[in-house]
Amino acid sequence: MTDHKETQLIPPHGGYQDLQSYQMSEIVYDATVVFCDRFINIRSRTHDQMVQAARSGKQNIAEGSMASGTSRKFELKLVGVARASLEELLLDFKDYLRQKGLPLWAKDHPKANEVRKLCYQKNRSYTTYKTYIEASPPEVAANTMVCLIHQTNYLLDRQLRSLEKEFLNDGGFTERLYNARSRSRRKK
Numbered sequence: 001m002t003d004h005k006e007t008q009l010i011p012p013h014g015g016y017q018d019l020q021s022y023q024m025s026e027i028v029y030d031a032t033v034v035f036c037d038r039f040i041n042i043r044s045r046t047h048d049q050m051v052q053a054a055r056s057g058k059q060n061i062a063e064g065s066m067a068s069g070t071s072r073k074f075e076l077k078l079v080g081v082a083r084a085s086l087e088e089l090l091l092d093f094k095d096y097l098r099q100k101g102l103p104l105w106a107k108d109h110p111k112a113n114e115v116r117k118l119c120y121q122k123n124r125s126y127t128t129y130k131t132y133i134e135a136s137p138p139e140v141a142a143n144t145m146v147c148l149i150h151q152t153n154y155l156l157d158r159q160l161r162s163l164e165k166e167f168l169n170d171g172g173f174t175e176r177l178y179n180a181r182s183r184s185r186r187k188k
Contacts, residue, residue, distance in 0.1 A: 016065035021155040024119075025058040025082065028148050030126040031133045032089065035145060039096070039138050050092045056085035057152070076163050083156040090149040093142050102139040104146065111140065115147040 016022045032054035040047040064078030097104050105112040118128050126133075132144040 016062045019061065019065065019159070021079075021082075021152060021159050022058065022061045022065070023124075024148065024152040024155055025054075025061055025086070027124070027126050027129060028086065028089070028145070028152050029054040029058045031129060031145060031148060034133050035141050038134070039141065046092065050089060053085045053089040053092065057082045057089065060085065061156075072163065072166065076160065079156060079160055079163060083153060083160065086149055086153055086156065090146065090153070093145045093149065097139070097142050097146075100138060102142065105143045109143075112143065112147055115144050116151065119151055 033051055036042075036047045036050050040050070060078045060082035064075040064082070067074045067078065094104060096102075115129070115132060118124060121128055129144060129148065133141050136144070
């Protein structure tokens, strides 16, 4: 009896909506749009770049997940692009704080701890963080974004390590194609 995983050429893929990294990146995207609309001139190139970096983080996770059935290599690349986009966005928020003369919260700042603890809520979404973004001064909103991006980047780093391990253990689509074709020829 052959293993189903061995005979399955295109394994199950997608399901990005269930990934914590995707869920957090969606929150980061929604919050970035609101932050930029509140505090950065809409005609500013920075406004557009920050929104696009947040969008890129979210979209590349989804695209990588959908591509994973036929290319683990492409999935790794796209999740890496998502991680890089969010790092760019993180720098933009830190730049905002520095340029406005606002403090960057230390990791142990009471408000930073408060924001970080929200990630343990079930069914969290943008609304979980809404008051920190929509009803707070720029310092609180920008630092909240820094916390959210750090959490998302942590999840993406873990996801990248897991994808790397899977690729090294299981190979990629090209190897599955070769192995399937080889098995087919041996049976004839």
